[in-house]
Amino acid sequence: MNILVTGALGQIGSALVQHMRGIYGSNNIIASDLNSDGNQEVIHSGPFEKIDVTDGKKIAETVKSYNIDTVIHLASILSAVGEHKPNLAWDINMNGLFNVLEVARYNRCAVFVPSSIAAFGPQTPKDHTPQDTLQRPTTMYGVTKVSGEILCDYYYKKYKVDARGLRFPGLISHESQPGGGTTDYAVHIFYEALKNKGYNCYLREDTYMDMMYMPDAVDAIVKLMEANPERLIHRNAFNVTAMSFNPKQIANEIKKHIPEFEIQYEVDLIRQDIADSWPNSLDDSAAREQWDWSPKYDLASMTEDMLKHIRQKI
Numbered sequence: 590m591n592i593l594v595t596g597a598l599g600q601i602g603s604a605l606v607q608h609m610r611g612i613y614g615s616n617n618i619i620a621s622d623l624n625s626d627g628n629q630e631v632i633h634s635g636p637f638e639k640i641d642v643t644d645g646k647k648i649a650e651t652v653k654s655y656n657i658d659t660v661i662h663l664a665s666i667l668s669a670v671g672e673h674k675p676n677l678a679w680d681i682n683m684n685g686l687f688n689v690l691e692v693a694r695y696n697r698c699a700v701f702v703p704s705s706i707a708a709f710g711p712q713t714p715k716d717h718t719p720q721d722t723l724q725r726p727t728t729m730y731g732v733t734k735v736s737g738e739i740l741c742d743y744y745y746k747k748y749k750v751d752a753r754g755l756r757f758p759g760l761i762s763h764e765s766q767p768g769g770g771t772t773d774y775a776v777h778i779f780y781e782a783l784k785n786k787g788y789n790c791y792l793r794e795d796t797y798m799d800m801m802y803m804p805d806a807v808d809a810i811v812k813l814m815e816a817n818p819e820r821l822i823h824r825n826a827f828n829v830t831a832m833s834f835n836p837k838q839i840a841n842e843i844k845k846h847i848p849e850f851e852i853q854y855e856v857d858l859i860r861q862d863i864a865d866s867w868p869n870s871l872d873d874s875a876a877r878e879q880w881d882w883s884p885k886y887d888l889a890s891m892t893e894d895m896l897k898h899i900r901q902k903i
């Protein structure tokens with residue numbers, strides 16, 4: 590296995606690169622990002638390349654020079670930044686993906702591309718959102734995610750590119766800070782709880798969203814990419830989730846560990862609108878049936894592990 594990870598210094602990449610280097614060997618995982626001022630552990634624990642994913646030539650050169658057989662394409666502008674900079678989001682998320690798929694087509698690489706619950710919109714059934722259902726997202730990020738899903742399936746059907754994807758919920762992790770998403774509150778709240786015993790939340794207390802702890806997310810990526818292709822009825826992209834909670838519930842879980850913790854609310858209308866357009870809970874039965882998806886962390890165990898790791902960091 591020679592795997593290239595784009596966006597390797599981002600929230601998923603920072604955890605996934607270390608996880609994959611542990612499984613496949615450090616020199617088999619080539620980390621890449623736009624610049625090298627991110628997670629230094631990722632940069633120094635194996636090969637690192639500076640790649641701007643809008644530069645298809647650089648992607649092709651890197652794939653050839655490292656004899657890459659799989660591209661994990663994580664470089665992306667997330668939902669909140671995407672609403673402030675929709676043109677940039679389209680350019681990075683769509684032209685970057687197109688470049689990766691073209692390189693994969695000519696170099697016979699498999700490709701993983703994360704989609705998101707953001708690929709659904711306000712008319713999608715909100716509870717136990719089906720694997721196959723209406724997708725009319727109302728954010729630029731969501732438009733690029735559903736377009737990306739369809740483009741990946743096209744490359745599979747037309748060119749037999751082994752493209753696979755996951756519709757991730759909000760991801761919670763301690764390896765690196767999230768970069769401009771709507772679910773970022775579920776990470777910031779831990780740092781604020783430990784530093785200031787308080788958190789000012791930008792979403793209403795009853796805003797339900799699907800969430801997942803990063804160890805389950807990186808396991809899901811490896812499990813999907815190693816799955817027997819004959820079992821895959823779906824490819825881009827599988828619903829996966831581990832829990833569904835609102836700010837009030839995660840605050841109450843943190844209070845079990847930090848009794849004096851208090852949450853306040855100062856709603857950011859842009860991010861509230863985005864969150865309100867997304868599902869409350871996903872049906873992930875297709876992933877369970879087709880490649881044995883089964884998450885390990887729930888709200889209680891994730892909270893305990895996050896507080897333990899962040900206490901060590903700060």
Ligand code: VAH
Nearest residue numbers: 667668705758770771772
């Ligand atoms: C975001 N963390 O908030 C990402 C994710 C489901 C949310 O796609 O934009």
